[in-house]
Amino acid sequence: MSPPDRESFPSPRIGTAQTLNRMAEKRADKDWVKGRLNDAKTRFLLLVDLSLAVDSARDKSGTKLRWYTAEQIEALGVDLNDTFLLGCNENEDDVTIFAVSLSSAEAANVPGGAESLKPLVDLRSLAMQGDLSPEDLSLAGVARALAAWHAIAKCCGRCGGKTRSKDAGWRRRCWACGQEFYPRADPAVIVLITDGERCLLGHHKRYAHKFYSTLAGFVEPGEDIEACVRREMREETGVEIGDVTYLASQPWPFPHLLMVGCWAEALTTDLSLEEEELYDARWFTREEIRQMLTETHPEGFTVPGSHSIAYALIKSFVELE
Ligand SMILES: [Zn+2]
Incomplete structure (x- = not known):
């Protein structure tokens, strides 16, 4: 069977609604960055241990990203030079947006203590909660991915030797040997395997009970996408893959991946699971998938929410008849 049409492929809610001009050509322009850091219109996102500072009602409804001014950031004892540039929102009066990332130890030392920065919510929970727009989820995703990279670089x-942040947070340089490091996105494949009538979904040990999703794996050095799909799917499930078609990709800021969404045709259907990782995998019919999407499957099986490309892949399988 033919894969779905790329034009009609659904957009996941995290990562694909980028509205900022990233201003890559200005990152190394110290005068421009300084000017923007001190511009009264400029706003900052704050992360603590990769969770985002938000504002919400007492019952946790109406959640919004919390915006800080440069003055408020400095009042926390943070040097503005330690923030990183996300970009400019040209639709909104050219507002420049930066982010600052603190560890929990650093947060404990701000005036008022870590408690004053709450509520702090992880991006995955924000996506599940559904209050933030796709644009804000995508913006928070860039901040989280960049913060996660700085934390390990x-x-x-x-x-x-120690590295120092340069170019408004888009480069780090070793003070001792001069080696340079750039923020990276690690490619991983995420795959909808079908035998035409059914699709193969897996249940990982780390998943919630009765939750099934598309299978995924990291691209190894020296490998192309197709080879990675065939190797990973054979390793995890024992299924041999024929044609592989690229459908869409999603920046996935956990910590800084690029998920490459593929459609793969199974040549074999017998399963031999890699039990270290995968607790179960099974073939589901379209009717079953429809039930899982509407949470009406008689055995209580569920699939990922609409913030992920896994959902988009699964939905495109149901819609293709
Ligand atoms: Zn070095």
Whole structure:
């Protein structure tokens, strides 16, 4: 059977609604960055241990991203030079947006203590909760991915020296040997396997009870997308894959992945599971998937929510008849 049409592929809610101009050409322009850091219109997002500072009602409804001014950020004892640039919102009076990321130890030392920065909510929970727009979820995703990269890039992988943030947070440089590091996105494949009538979904040990999703795996050095799909799916399930078609991708800021969504045709259907990772995998009919999407499956099986490309892949399978 033919894969779904890329034009009609549903957009996941995290990562694909990018509205900012990232201003990549201005990141190394110190005068421009300084000017924007001190511009009264400029706003800052705050993350603590990769969770986002938000505002919400007492019953946790009406959640919105919390915006700080430069003055408020400095009042927390944060050097504005330690913030990173997300970009400019050209639709909204050219407002520049930066983010600042604190560890929980740093947050404990701000005036008023860590408690004054709450509520702090992880992006995955924000996506599930559904109050934030796709644009705000995508913006928060860029901030989370960049913050996660800075958190693991503090030391040089070559000589062990300390690295310092440059170019408004888009480069780090080792003070000792000069080695440079750039924020990266790690490619991973996420795959809808079908035998024409059914699709194969897996239940990982870390998943909630009765939750099934598309299978995924990291691209290894020296491998192309198609080879990765065939290797990972064979390793995890024992299924041999024929044609592989790229459908869409999604930046996935957990911590900083690029999910490459593929449609794969199964040549075999017998399963032999890699039990270390995968607790179960099974073939589901379209009717069953429809029930799982509406949470009406008689055995209580469920699938991922609309914030993920896994959902988009599963939905496109149901719609293709
Ligand atoms: Zn070094």
